[in-house]
Amino acid sequence: MKPIPLFNLQAQHKPLRRRILQSVQRAVDGCQFILGEEVRLFEQEFAKALGVRHCVGVSSGSKALHLALEALGVGPGDEVITTACTFVATSQAVLSAGAKLVFADADPRTCNIDPREVEKKITRRTRAVIAVHLYGYPADLDSLREIAKRRGLALIEDCAQAHLTRYKGRIVGGIGDIGCFSFYPGKNLGACGDAGAVVTQSEQLAQKLRLLRNNGSDPVDKYRYLIRGYNSRLDNIQAGILRIKLRHLAKWTEKRRGHARLYRRLLKGFPLELPPEEKGGSVHSYHLFCVQADLRDALAKFLNENGVSTGVYYPIPLHLQPAYDFLGHRTGDFPNTERISQRVLALPIFPELKDAQIRYIAGKIREFYKA
Ligand SMILES: *Cc1c(COP(=O)(O)O)cnc(C)c1O
Numbered sequence: 001m002k003p004i005p006l007f008n009l010q011a012q013h014k015p016l017r018r019r020i021l022q023s024v025q026r027a028v029d030g031c032q033f034i035l036g037e038e039v040r041l042f043e044q045e046f047a048k049a050l051g052v053r054h055c056v057g058v059s060s061g062s063k064a065l066h067l068a069l070e071a072l073g074v075g076p077g078d079e080v081i082t083t084a085c086t087f088v089a090t091s092q093a094v095l096s097a098g099a100k101l102v103f104a105d106a107d108p109r110t111c112n113i114d115p116r117e118v119e120k121k122i123t124r125r126t127r128a129v130i131a132v133h134l135y136g137y138p139a140d141l142d143s144l145r146e147i148a149k150r151r152g153l154a155l156i157e158d159c160a161q162a163h164l165t166r167y168k169g170r171i172v173g174g175i176g177d178i179g180c181f182s183f184y185p186g187k188n189l190g191a192c193g194d195a196g197a198v199v200t201q202s203e204q205l206a207q208k209l210r211l212l213r214n215n216g217s218d219p220v221d222k223y224r225y226l227i228r229g230y231n232s233r234l235d236n237i238q239a240g241i242l243r244i245k246l247r248h249l250a251k252w253t254e255k256r257r258g259h260a261r262l263y264r265r266l267l268k269g270f271p272l273e274l275p276p277e278e279k280g281g282s283v284h285s286y287h288l289f290c291v292q293a294d295l296r297d298a299l300a301k302f303l304n305e306n307g308v309s310t311g312v313y314y315p316i317p318l319h320l321q322p323a324y325d326f327l328g329h330r331t332g333d334f335p336n337t338e339r340i341s342q343r344v345l346a347l348p349i350f351p352e353l354k355d356a357q358i359r360y361i362a363g364k365i366r367e368f369y370k371a
């Protein structure tokens with residue numbers, strides 16, 4: 001068996017290579033690099049794919065989160081609650097907006113923010129909650145929406161790992177006030193560089209986001225600035241590439257789900273916790289297929305020695321990161337997040353993965369636990 005990577009972008013690009021290069025060529029020849037036609041069309045098409053009214057293309061998923069907070073009016077003096085069990089960009093956005101970062105623990109089974117823990121962290125100054133659909137599995141949005149409504153908070157969905165994830169039948173992104181997407185190359189929908197988008201059902205928020213991403217510039221009087229803004233636009237070349245890939249996203253997502261079903265069948269009865277089951281209309285988009293394992297590091301080493309790449313998302317919980325020393329957290333503050341960081345292991349899952357490769361991986365895992 002040839003080595004099995006964790007992701008395989010080469011395999012994804014092979015059948016699309018000609019179309020991608022033609023699209024780049026058209027952009028170079030057309031010289032419409034900033035907020036061109038491709039950006040406008042991608043925004044339309046992505047909004048339609050998600051069933052949401054507005055999409056605003058931005059320069060990355062990180063920037064999507066930062067601008068979402070500013071569009072909601074969150075700033076200095078405000079507190080924002082998010083999970084300690086996520087990628088650092090989620091929490092970084094809170095600091096970029098100048099607000100106070102407040103962590104809450106994760107649910108041990110779904111690895112997503114626990115609404116009861118959110119409730120405990122709410123103060124007079126809390127303005128917003130950022131829920132992350134981690135690994136592609138939807139957060140408990142009904143409970144979070146109920147809390148947000150009752151306590152007068154905004155709800156942001158970090159959908160960077162959750163393209164076409166569904167919660168109770170609805171595609172995530174447009175369920176909270178604002179949904180934030182990343183098109184980092186390795187995400188389920190990835191550009192050939194950095195890119196991101198913000199989606200919302202609110203015309204007013206969409207307008208503010210369009211100003212924020214473009215230096216606050218008045219759309220009808222370019223050198224008049226209506227608000228303080230940023231240069232955080234989606235690049236026209238990346239938008240053209242994303243339009244090509246978007247047409248394949250639903251099919252790719254189905255392939256990931258098929259792979260997950262096979263993993264589930266083959267890994268039954270092992271000392272592993274498998275990703276949460278899809279139920280009640282919740283659909284996992286399997287950006288990552290994360291198991292929680294006893295002897296995680298030894299298992300990862302064994303798989304690696306047998307040609308199987310794995311990943312740990314994430315090895316150090318955010319509240320214990322050196323960058324956040326100033327928050328004064330200690331080991332034990334968020335026990336579920338800490339336990340997940342010690343046990344989580346991502347197995348290869350990408351659309352082009354073959355059943356034989358999954359069988360090989362499962363066979364090696366069986367071998368490991370037999371020994
Ligand atoms: C990738 C990611 C981001 C940030 O996206 P970038 O496009 O890399 O800035 C934010 N949140 C989560 C959960 C992510 O996985």
